[in-house]
Amino acid sequence: MVTDKVSYSECVGCSACANICPKGIISIKQNNEGFEVPMINCSECIQCGLCEKVCPGLNTIVEGDYPKKGYVVKSNELAVRRNSSSGGVFFELAKQIIKQEGKVVGAIFNEENAVVHYIATFSDDIAKLRQSKYVQSRKGKIFSEIKSELEKGTAVMFVGTPCEVAALKLFLVKNYENLFTCDFICKGAASPKIYEVYLKELEKKYKSKAKIVNFREKSLGWSNYSIKIVFENGSVYKKDRYHDWYLRGYIEENLFLRKSCSACKFKGNNRFSDITLADFWGVGKVKRKWDDDLGTSLVITNTAKGEQMLEGISDEIFDEQVPLDIALKGNSTYYDSIIPSPHRDSFFVDIDHNLFSETVKQYAYKGFPAEMKREVRNKLHWIVRKGRILISKIDFQ
Ligand SMILES: Cc1cc2nc3c(=O)[nH]c(=O)nc-3n(C[C@H](O)[C@H](O)[C@H](O)COP(=O)(O)OP(=O)(O)OC[C@H]3O[C@@H](n4cnc5c(N)ncnc54)[C@H](O)[C@@H]3O)c2cc1C
Incomplete structure (x- = not known):
């Protein structure tokens, strides 16, 4: 067992x-x-x-020997980039699958705002899948449903964390020609309970149920992204990644990630998707003219099928090949598991008795220089962003 x-x-x-x-x-x-x-x-x-x-915790899959290639990519539609976490590559790939009457499987917010995996059949549906949800999704019986679609001959594109893709492959056992898989460079899986507690605290404060949650709102820039929550009564909460306590606890402090994420077996080249999607952090240092702070993707093709998937959307994107070691310089989570906060276990005990924001605040690193650095960095971000946008416009002219 x-x-x-x-x-x-x-x-x-x-x-x-x-x-x-x-x-x-x-x-x-x-x-x-x-x-x-x-x-x-x-x-x-x-x-x-x-x-x-079928357990990815107990099994290893043999790594393919296809030479992985790295690309800097963005959708050529501005609206797609604005509404995606990075450069909108997922959306462009998903559109292709829907055009072929296939199905796209990824994570959505359900009616209770919980994150669950879902099968999208129509183009309207794929918009719900867009954007990173920094919460571990509920998978339910999704793997069985995918198998029955594959057996019928339907093209299916599955998007998930590297361990979810490994789990799907172990579950299916055989290779299906009509299965297309994408993982992403993954920081780790955040606790659904903590996300629920966080939302409840804000719902109480705003005296209304949350209607729309967006973890990657870009109005302050792609690099300084914010969480934006729209409530049923019309109120709006928006805070950047350094000032919102959920993003701070997840991104900066590693307070409430799953235990297995601190010794992830699916780092580096040990991944089993056709394509790995990511933010191209540090793109300005590698390809200056690409950095307009609206979102740029790093795409890694792990298989020949992945290469074909990228070719299939060549009319919808701008892309350039980039040596992988250079492309990955700004993205250590490709290689390394997170180091959990030393306060992780105390956090999970305290959260049952205290307010979410107070508990994160209590354990967040707040040495005076670090706080100062954060504030200065935030102000600098704004100036640098404006500068970059100006330079990219000059470069393109
Ligand atoms: C939990 C998590 C951690 C991440 N960590 C990193 C990181 O450390 N470095 C990095 O460069 N990129 C990371 N990413 C990926 C990045 O945020 C973008 O999702 C990726 O670059 C694709 O961008 P896009 O614009 O092409 O697509 P998007 O519009 O962002 O589409 C994202 C796709 O991911 C799926 N998805 C969203 N949330 C989840 C979830 N909780 N579980 C499973 N699937 C989900 C969606 O269904 C969609 O198919 C992470 C994403 C997630 C969800």
Whole structure:
């Protein structure tokens, strides 16, 4: 049984075991940190071992030997870039799949604002999938649903974290020609419970239910992105990544990430998608004219299929090949797992008794120089952004 073999610190929360169980006796429950973990009704287990075979925490997949290539890419439609986290490559790839009457699987906010994986069939649907949601998604029975689509011959593009792509591949066992996979450079999976607590605190403050959540709002720039929440009563909350307590706890402090993310098995070249998507952080140092602070993607093609997928959208994007080692200089999370905050465990205890913002504030690093640096950096960001936009306009003329 998978629950005997995989520890909580190795379990990635993919739900592949619950999808494969022929007896349907594996249920997925939230643990006290708010992360999904499998529970098995042992008395009904027939010891078939399938749950162990599909577990990415227990298995390794053999890495392909295709020479990976790096590209700087942006959609040639400004509106697509504005409404995407990076350069809008996901949206352009998704449009192609929908045109072929295929299905696109990624993460959306459901009616309760929880993050769940979802199958999009129509072009209107793919807009819901857009943008990074910094919360671990609920997978439910998505792997079984993908398999039945693949068996019918439908083209399916799956987007998820590197461990979710590995889990899907282990679950499917065989290679499907009609399956296209994208992962992204992944910082780590944040706790759904902490996100819920955060939203509830803001809903109480604004006396209204959250209607739209956007983790990557770009009005202060792509590099200085903000979280924007629109409430049902019309109120709007917006704070940049340095001043919002959720983004600060996730991005800067590593306070509430899943345990397995601190020893991620799917870093560096050990990934199994056709394409890896990412923000091209530091693009201004590599390709100055590309840096207009509206969002630029780094795309890594991991397979020949990935290369074909990128070629398939060549009319919709601007792209240039960039040596991978140079492209990845600004993106250490490609190679390295996060180092969790030393306060992670205390945080998860305290959050049950205290306000979310107060708890993050208590554990956030706040040495005087660091706070000062943050404020100065924020002001400089604004000036640099305006400068870059000016320079990029001159360069393009
Ligand atoms: C949790 C998380 C951590 C990330 N960490 C990094 C990082 O450290 N460095 C970096 O360069 N890039 C990181 N990214 C990727 C980056 O934010 C962009 O998503 C990526 O560059 C693609 O941008 P885009 O404009 O092409 O597409 P977007 O419009 O951003 O589309 C994003 C795609 O990711 C899917 N997705 C969104 N949230 C989730 C989720 N919670 N779980 C599974 N799938 C999801 C969406 O369904 C969509 O298909 C991360 C993304 C996420 C979700």
